[in-house]
Amino acid sequence: MIAVELRKLFRRPRTWITIALLNSLPVLVAVLLKVTDLAPRPGEGPAFLSAVLTNGTLFPLAALAIVLPLFLPIAVAVVAGDSVAGEAQGGTLRYLLARPAGRTRLLVAKLVAIVVFVLVTVVIVAAVGYVVGTALFEVQSLGATTAVSGTSLTPEQVAGRTLLSIGYVTISMLGVAAFAMFFSTLTDSPQLATLGALAVLIGSSLLFTLDAASDIAPYLPTRYWLSFVDFFRDPIQWRNVARGLGLQAVYVVVLLGAAWANFTTKDITS
Amino acid sequence: MSGTVIATHGLRKAYGAVRAVDGIDLDVRAGDIYGFLGANGSGKTTTVRMLLGLVLPTAGTVEVLGRPIPKAAREVLPGVGALIEGPAAYGPLSGTANLSLLDAAGPGGSRRTRKARIAEVLEQVGLGGGGKRAVRGYSLGMRQRLGLAGALLRRPDLLVLDEPTNGLDPQGIHEIRLLLLDLHRTGTTIFVSSHLLAEIEQLATRVGVLDRGRMVLQDDLATLTAPTGATVVTTTDPAQAARVLGDRVLTSDGERLVVRGSDPAEVNTALVGAGVPVTGLVLQRPTLEEVVLAAATGSGDRVAA
Numbered sequence: 001m002i003a004v005e006l007r008k009l010f011r012r013p014r015t016w017i018t019i020a021l022l023n024s025l026p027v028l029v030a031v032l033l034k035v036t037d038l039a040p041r042p043g044e045g046p047a048f049l050s051a052v053l054t055n056g057t058l059f060p061l062a063a064l065a066i067v068l069p070l071f072l073p074i075a076v077a078v079v080a081g082d083s084v085a086g087e088a089q090g091g092t093l094r095y096l097l098a099r100p101a102g103r104t105r106l107l108v109a110k111l112v113a114i115v116v117f118v119l120v121t122v123v124i125v126a127a128v129g130y131v132v133g134t135a136l137f138e139v140q141s142l143g144a145t146t147a148v149s150g151t152s153l154t155p156e157q158v159a160g161r162t163l164l165s166i167g168y169v170t171i172s173m174l175g176v177a178a179f180a181m182f183f184s185t186l187t188d189s190p191q192l193a194t195l196g197a198l199a200v201l202i203g204s205s206l207l208f209t210l211d212a213a214s215d216i217a218p219y220l221p222t223r224y225w226l227s228f229v230d231f232f233r234d235p236i237q238w239r240n241v242a243r244g245l246g247l248q249a250v251y252v253v254v255l256l257g258a259a260w261a262n263f264t265t266k267d268i269t270s
Numbered sequence: 271m272s273g274t275v276i277a278t279h280g281l282r283k284a285y286g287a288v289r290a291v292d293g294i295d296l297d298v299r300a301g302d303i304y305g306f307l308g309a310n311g312s313g314k315t316t317t318v319r320m321l322l323g324l325v326l327p328t329a330g331t332v333e334v335l336g337r338p339i340p341k342a343a344r345e346v347l348p349g350v351g352a353l354i355e356g357p358a359a360y361g362p363l364s365g366t367a368n369l370s371l372l373d374a375a376g377p378g379g380s381r382r383t384r385k386a387r388i389a390e391v392l393e394q395v396g397l398g399g400g401g402k403r404a405v406r407g408y409s410l411g412m413r414q415r416l417g418l419a420g421a422l423l424r425r426p427d428l429l430v431l432d433e434p435t436n437g438l439d440p441q442g443i444h445e446i447r448l449l450l451l452d453l454h455r456t457g458t459t460i461f462v463s464s465h466l467l468a469e470i471e472q473l474a475t476r477v478g479v480l481d482r483g484r485m486v487l488q489d490d491l492a493t494l495t496a497p498t499g500a501t502v503v504t505t506t507d508p509a510q511a512a513r514v515l516g517d518r519v520l521t522s523d524g525e526r527l528v529v530r531g532s533d534p535a536e537v538n539t540a541l542v543g544a545g546v547p548v549t550g551l552v553l554q555r556p557t558l559e560e561v562v563l564a565a566a567t568g569s570g571d572r573v574a575a
């Protein structure tokens with residue numbers, strides 16, 4: 001069943017178009033930086049971008065930071081929002097369940113496929129970022145990379161912490177996926193499910209900037225998304241990362257539980 | 271396989287105030303071609319969905335192949351092939367790829383035999399050459415055939431087909447009928463719903479009639495259309511025939527007389543002996559349409575003011 005869902009997802013042209021589009025923005029940014037030589041000052045613009053002109057190996061992280069606020073969650077919301085509602089709209093859901101695929105199994109298989117999609121997407125963004133970054137910008141072959149906190153990191157440390165960041169960004173996206181998947185079991189319209197998840201994220205981002213919402217800020221799903229920057233402090237600051245992981249876990253468990261409760265008891269009339 | 275294949279008791283489904291299915295007791299036996307007849311909106315699809323565990327009944331029970339649904343769906347449904355309210359497939363993928371995914375999506379479809387089974391069912395439904403093409407380019411008739419191929423993929427003991435000839439041309443309908451009769455001969459029990467009387471009459475051995483969610487009739491087709499005990503006579507001299515037969519004439523309509531008596535030969539002898547020319551002579555049987563119209567009250571789509 002999981003293999004079936006993976007085949008469906010990755011044989012679909014749309015999946016690859018989404019991933020390609022997602023990579024176009026960081027590549028465009030890299031080209032513009034190269035041509036103009038105008039990097040944002042430290043502390044401005046997307047994280048890590050100020051440093052890439054002098055160290056191309058940091059560009060995978062800059063690429064992640066560039067797609068993280070909007071492009072990546074949109075891609076995840078589209079795929080996860082489509083998961084159940086897309087099958088309902090196309091009529092294939094009734095045939096899958098009459099096969100019988102099993103409602104819980106189907107949901108789990110969809111979830112695994114989405115996780116794989118997120119991971120593949122994030123890894124491709126980082127890989128394309130690495131290729132583009134090292135091709136266009138200087139690479140400090142011997143020297144150390146300067147950590148956000150000012151001390152130096154060896155290339156091995158940078159590689160390891162980049163992997164940690166990839167994992168953290170993937171997990172951050174699972175919260176988005178859980179929202180979209182839950183909505184996807186509520187409606188037969190994949191567009192509606194995707195929009196619902198995006199509305200949650202946009203609302204969350206907006207509230208985060210509002211002082212009046214500071215009491216609920218720690219619980220907003222987007223609150224700790226950028227905390228992967230903390231992997232590049234010396235030593236690594238785990239506090240926000242751990243909170244981010246905990247928060248995503250709660251969202252994922254609650255929303256997927258709700259999705260399961262709804263999907264396993266509902267009439268399939270699509 | 272013997273005995274009861276589908277049994278429902280007091281099966282009911284309410285959507286809010288709408289009673290889509292209102293307490294039906296289906297009784298489908300092994301070897302039947304069960305024609306499930308009803309106007310549009312009478313509840314056929316809702317019933318089919320409940321048989322397959324897609325819609326959960328408001329009340330009543332469902333048993334398929336002797337096991338409760340939806341409880342035993344995982345054991346039962348691999349042996350059931352289904353078409354539910356029109357076919358559905360993934361447009362960008364080929365017919366073959368669609369069948370392969372469907373087969374892999376549940377239990378009871380051996381991977382080793384998959385390719386051979388797919389080729390076989392595509393041939394069987396008349397799509398032998400079209401399997402490689404993307405479903406997006408299929409006509410409605412081809413999609414219907416592909417849906418049927420999906421239903422046949424695991425050589426099911428029971429086929430549940432909801433309006434299987436929708437979208438097919440007369441030639442296609444004829445082909446599908448022959449295919450179903452063929453499957454029936456090799457032991458498959460077939461439950462087929464339709465709003466087309468003629469279709470059911472040509473196919474079914476047993477008939478259930480749904481009228482606005484209620485079952486108004488369920489019996490063997492042969493019993494429903496059994497001779498009425500009258501003979502239909504056609505003659506070029508109806509006046510003379512009426513004089514000869516006297517009060518045995520039940521009704522007359524132009525050259526056509528309905529005469530009491532279940533022995534056409536005897537009627538013939540009486541008429542010919544009196545010099546009345548007889549051009550047609552047959553035992554009277556009610557058509558399925560007459561039986562159904564007598565039992566049902568109107569079109570399910572009609573909404574009372």
Ligand SMILES: Nc1ncnc2c1ncn2[C@@H]1O[C@H](COP(=O)(O)OP(=O)(O)O)[C@@H](O)[C@H]1O
Nearest residue numbers: 269285288290308309310311312313314315316
């Ligand atoms: N999901 C639904 N919500 C509300 N009413 C429905 C739903 N599905 C079917 N109905 C109603 O139930 C009745 C039976 O529908 P259906 O089973 O599709 O009939 P048929 O297949 O015989 O045409 C109709 O009146 C229809 O409007």
Ligand SMILES: [Mg+2]
Nearest residue numbers: 311314315355
């Ligand atoms: Mg119907």
